[in-house]
Amino acid sequence: MSLNQRISPSLSENIQLQQAPVRKQAGFTLVELLVVFSILSILVGIAVPKFSEWKDNSAVNAATMALFAKYKQARTLAVAENRPVRMVFDDVNDIIVYDDNKGGICSYCKHLPLNLSQFSPSLALIINSNLITFERDGSATSRTIKLGIDGYFKCITVNRIGRAYIHDADSAECLAL
Secondary structure (H helix, E strand, C coil): CCHHHHCCHHHHHHCCCCCCCCCCCCCCCHHHHHHHHHHHHHHHHHHHHHHHHHHHHHHHHHHHHHHHHHHHHHHHHHHHHCCCEEEEEECCCCEEEEEECCCCCCCCCCCCCEEHHHCCCCCEEEECCCEEEECCCCCECCEEEEEEECCEEEEEEECCCCCEEEEECCCHHHHCC
């Protein structure tokens, strides 16, 4: 006896085959994708210039802090070794090196020049003298250096007693350059 014969006729007549409902394909329509891509392109269009500006500002800030540290190092070296220490600014190569008054390079720092182009190739350096000398007592000739890219500037001023200060572009010392 087959399976169909075992099922009573009354049950087999009541069972109706039900078809599964037809489902839509899951996904996004072309219009939805176009809306999302247009919103993303607007956001990218806003973010890229701001990122570029942030990157330039960060390069100026990093170069300023590195130069500030070199100033402090030169002053400390002058006091510690009881001799004048010069910082020479090479405009051609954008390098700042230590140099003593005798023409020899500082033995501690000769392998540590500050290359400003490592921060950004478009970094501008505006100085009123290519040389600053820290004397034995830590004093120095007053100098102001202006670092900047595309209108964003920071200044470092060294006063007569050899202390260095960082200023924003709107300070009187920075505007004088």
